Amino acid sequence: MSSVSTHDETHRPVPRMKSEDRRELILQAATEVFGQFGYHGSTTDQIARAAGVSQPYVVRMFGTKERLYIEVIERALVFILRSFRAVLAEGSHDLGPRLGSAYVEMLRQRGLLLSLMHSFVLGGDPVIGPRARQGFLEVYAFLREEAGFTAEEANRFLEGGMLLNTLVGLRMSDEFETSEAANEMLCSALPQKLDVLLELGTQQREAL
Numbered sequence: 001m002s003s004v005s006t007h008d009e010t011h012r013p014v015p016r017m018k019s020e021d022r023r024e025l026i027l028q029a030a031t032e033v034f035g036q037f038g039y040h041g042s043t044t045d046q047i048a049r050a051a052g053v054s055q056p057y058v059v060r061m062f063g064t065k066e067r068l069y070i071e072v073i074e075r076a077l078v079f080i081l082r083s084f085r086a087v088l089a090e091g092s093h094d095l096g097p098r099l100g101s102a103y104v105e106m107l108r109q110r111g112l113l114l115s116l117m118h119s120f121v122l123g124g125d126p127v128i129g130p131r132a133r134q135g136f137l138e139v140y141a142f143l144r145e146e147a148g149f150t151a152e153e154a155n156r157f158l159e160g161g162m163l164l165n166t167l168v169g170l171r172m173s174d175e176f177e178t179s180e181a182a183n184e185m186l187c188s189a190l191p192q193k194l195d196v197l198l199e200l201g202t203q204q205r206e207a208l
Helices: 020-039 044-051 055-062 063-087 095-108 114-118 128-146 150-169 180-189 194-206
Strands: none
Touching: 020 055, 020 114, 044 055, 044 063, 055 063, 055 114, 055 194, 063 095, 063 114, 063 128, 095 114, 095 150, 095 194, 114 128, 114 150, 128 150, 150 180, 150 194, 180 194
16 A cells, blocks of 8 residues: 555645554444345445445455454444443443443444344354354353343343344334334333434435
């Protein structure tokens, strides 16, 4: 890659993006693409175009699509656990609802929860499967050991998170205005955060 700086319309030199920033840009794009199309439905070319870089550059930086997907999973888990620990640091009062609210807010991170959920159906994959299981257990360990949940409370919390992921994956918000059952389900599942899911649904439709 050339080291010559680009210039804006005022002819002032514009510094090139640092490699770590470009890496994060690619991971963000990969998170959105994997979230929308899944692991097998995505290509490094799609991700490169979404990130505004060349496909060879993506391969040069991450090696394989598999390695890139693993890094997307790990990045998502870091984000989830960091967000949960920030909630816990604010106190233990109403911890379950507050953690749930923080989880719903993660929908604003385009593709983050769905890219992780796609990994949950790849349990038989010899590389992705073990990392996905480990990640799920890391979240469970946080709930049990740091948040102090009982096993039953931790399982109920995870059940709620998986329901949210399923509703997003199904794009159930597309039926919100036309199906009484979908309307009732969404209002019941997200009484305080329904706007976040509906906003995501609009973004998903516009992305087509």
